[in-house]
Amino acid sequence: MIASILLTLLLGTHSEAATNLVSNPNFDRADATGKAPAGYELTGNARWAWCGYSDEITTKGISLNGFDAKGSSAGSVSQLVTGIQPKNGKWLKFRFRGRAEDGFTVGNDLVGMKMGFYSNGGTNYLDSGQRLIYREILKDRKDFAVNGNDGKNGATAWRSYEFEEMLPFAEVDAVKLTVEFKNGNATQNKFSSFYITDFSLQQSAKSSDGRVAPTAKQSAQVSPESTAGMLPLGGRWFYRPAQGESVPIDTAGHLSGDLNVTEANSARLFYQDERLENPFAGNMTAWLRKGNLDVNRQLVNEDRYLTDNVTITFNASGYMALHVRNIPNHPTAKFPDTVGTQGYNPSYIQEHNDTYYLPVNPVKNPNAVAMTDRDANGALNMGPVGLAVNGVVFYNPYDANMVDASNIMDRCCGHPSPDNRYHYHKYPICVNTPFVDKGESHSPIIGFALDGFPVYGPYERSGEMAKDDKERPLNAFNAHFDDVRGWHYHVTPGKFPYIIGGYMGNRPQRSR
Ligand SMILES: [Zn+2]
Ligand SMILES: [Zn+2]
Numbered sequence: 001m002i003a004s005i006l007l008t009l010l011l012g013t014h015s016e017a018a019t020n021l022v023s024n025p026n027f028d029r030a031d032a033t034g035k036a037p038a039g040y041e042l043t044g045n046a047r048w049a050w051c052g053y054s055d056e057i058t059t060k061g062i063s064l065n066g067f068d069a070k071g072s073s074a075g076s077v078s079q080l081v082t083g084i085q086p087k088n089g090k091w092l093k094f095r096f097r098g099r100a101e102d103g104f105t106v107g108n109d110l111v112g113m114k115m116g117f118y119s120n121g122g123t124n125y126l127d128s129g130q131r132l133i134y135r136e137i138l139k140d141r142k143d144f145a146v147n148g149n150d151g152k153n154g155a156t157a158w159r160s161y162e163f164e165e166m167l168p169f170a171e172v173d174a175v176k177l178t179v180e181f182k183n184g185n186a187t188q189n190k191f192s193s194f195y196i197t198d199f200s201l202q203q204s205a206k207s208s209d210g211r212v213a214p215t216a217k218q219s220a221q222v223s224p225e226s227t228a229g230m231l232p233l234g235g236r237w238f239y240r241p242a243q244g245e246s247v248p249i250d251t252a253g254h255l256s257g258d259l260n261v262t263e264a265n266s267a268r269l270f271y272q273d274e275r276l277e278n279p280f281a282g283n284m285t286a287w288l289r290k291g292n293l294d295v296n297r298q299l300v301n302e303d304r305y306l307t308d309n310v311t312i313t314f315n316a317s318g319y320m321a322l323h324v325r326n327i328p329n330h331p332t333a334k335f336p337d338t339v340g341t342q343g344y345n346p347s348y349i350q351e352h353n354d355t356y357y358l359p360v361n362p363v364k365n366p367n368a369v370a371m372t373d374r375d376a377n378g379a380l381n382m383g384p385v386g387l388a389v390n391g392v393v394f395y396n397p398y399d400a401n402m403v404d405a406s407n408i409m410d411r412c413c414g415h416p417s418p419d420n421r422y423h424y425h426k427y428p429i430c431v432n433t434p435f436v437d438k439g440e441s442h443s444p445i446i447g448f449a450l451d452g453f454p455v456y457g458p459y460e461r462s463g464e465m466a467k468d469d470k471e472r473p474l475n476a477f478n479a480h481f482d483d484v485r486g487w488h489y490h491v492t493p494g495k496f497p498y499i500i501g502g503y504m505g506n507r508p509q510r511s512r
Contacts, residue, residue: 021081021201022177027061037062044075045184051099051195051331055341056411057289058331061197066104066184073184078114080122081201082174086167089205094177095162097198097432100137103191107183109134111194113163114178122174131163137194139439143458143465144429146494147413157412157429158197158330162436164207177201208435227272231255233314235361235452236486238270254316261312269312271445271454274484279445281434283390284310286329293350293420295325306351310391319357324391326352328422330430333410342415343408350420356387362452362505364487370476370502374402379502383417386455386500388424388431388447394455394499395423404496426498427458427491439463446491451505453479455489466490477504 027037027048036048037060045065052058062077084092094115109132116128140159147157179196186192230238231247232254239259241247248257261269263284270276286309292300306325313321327349337345371379375396384393392414399405400418405425409415412430416422428446435444443457443466460466467490472480478501479489489500 019202021083021203022079022199023081025200026059026198027196028059039079041078041080042075043180045073046075046077049193049195051193051197055334055337055339056331057291057334059197061195062179064104064179064181064184064194064196065189065192066106066181066186066194067189067192068184069189072107072182073186074180074182075184076178076180077196078176078178078180079199080118080174080176082122084167084173084175084203086170086172089203090167091164091204091207092167092175093162093164093200093202093204093208095160095200095202095436096179096196097158097160098179098194098196099158100141100194101191102141103186103188104137104194105185106134106181107185110182111137112180113161114176114180115163115165116176116178117168117172118174118176119169119171120173122176126172127168128176129163129165129168133161136161136438140429143439144427144493147427147429148409148411158432159429160432160436166207175201227270227276230270231259233259233320233360234318235359236272237314237320237360238272238276239314240268240270242268255314256316259314261314262308273445273454274442275435277445278434279389280310280312282432283329284308286325286327286390288325288327288351289349291334292327293348295351295353297350297420310389314360318360320360322356322358322387322391324352324354324356324387324393326350326354326392326421328392328412328414328430329390329432330412332412332414332422335416342410345408345415347416347418348420349416349422352421354384356384356450357508358387358448358450359452359505362487364504365451365506368477368502368504368507370504371396371497374398380500384421384423384450385503386447386449388428388455389433389445390431392428392431393421393423394447394449395425397425397497397499399425424499427493433457442485443490449489449500449503449505450508451503453487453489453505454485455491455499456485458491458493460490465493467492467495475501475504477501479504 024039029038031038047063049063051061064075111134112130112132114130117126227238230240250256266281267278271279286306288304309325311323333342369379380396386394413428414422414424433444437443437457439459440462443459445454446457447455458465460469474480481487
């Protein structure tokens, strides 16, 4: 009785997780001609294409090619999204995944995202907004050159680009989303594309930084959404039940049974630092590809969608159980590598069936020790030492025979081990996070070490990576402390130990 009253109290004000309003968002369906993706308009040097190289497993998308034999190139991809209703929220967030190859260059910064606003079902043009993104491409090239080169080791990697705008007029009922470039001046028709693999448009009542409406003074200072009305799960974790959702809680309002989190409710699972993050949202499904091995070590003949690549169970045990199939949700090289681009790695990417138990409320161990040279003291085990938010495991910096493994990875910084487990030894730039990391503030979370402490992306603040932080230098564990995040690890591109240097918390007792 009391439990049901508490549950009712939990159902306060909340919004549903925003849905993607774009149709054919992954460019996989063809239009009537069979030559272009359904629902999109392509102009100039834009092609529907496989977005990668012959030694990669990748997906269909758009190639904006910066090379044109006639001289300057230009092109665009766009979709008119109809059915926009102001009552569903004033804020529109346009986002896409892209990877600019090293040879893709343009003059005058002319790579941009555009939103065009229309009424009368998209026939009456009203206004538009634009954001240029070329400097972000250049910044990534500069910051992550140290991670590897374009063909290997994850230098130029997949990332998200984002553009947020408020609906300018109440009569807007359609929005045209465009990614375009002009003044393309690539010098050869190779490594000269900007690949785009998905489009999304979300409509919501608030902006990403909590604004309801943009008044001049209010903008950057509104406090983030609070945890009021949410179910505390321990540590920094919270859950916001859906309307009518039954969650097992005791009379004190604590979890008394299992709470299962999948992609469907991943936007209701929050981690609190300076804001509320949904670390796993958008990362819990994956494609098991033809040529991979399934969980029974059988060769997969047809791509299969895994709705449960990552699932999480919270309960009263003090541990969160991450069940993972360990299939990456981003492009990979083809493994086994028979052409030598990945060091002739003989292993497969295989579907696994692993459960990792991470403390919900990690505790720092005063007696913890970090790795000595070549991990001679065994501070970090071989095999999994943590998990990225897409369920792919982090390893320590070494492969068999204690060779530094950070230079024999595919373009997304991963490769499979002899037991066919795909893993990262350093910052996997391809791992998507719900907050886009533009390098303009502290990076978002990209994963968790097995001791339960979070692993953040590379940046400490605008223009500075954590590895270069003089105010709060990283210790031998690759961690430091601040008041809003507590103790946390950072990935350190180009700087050993790349992910974690040891468990600063208690060494996992029941890791798998
Ligand atoms: Zn390895
Ligand atoms: Zn930090």
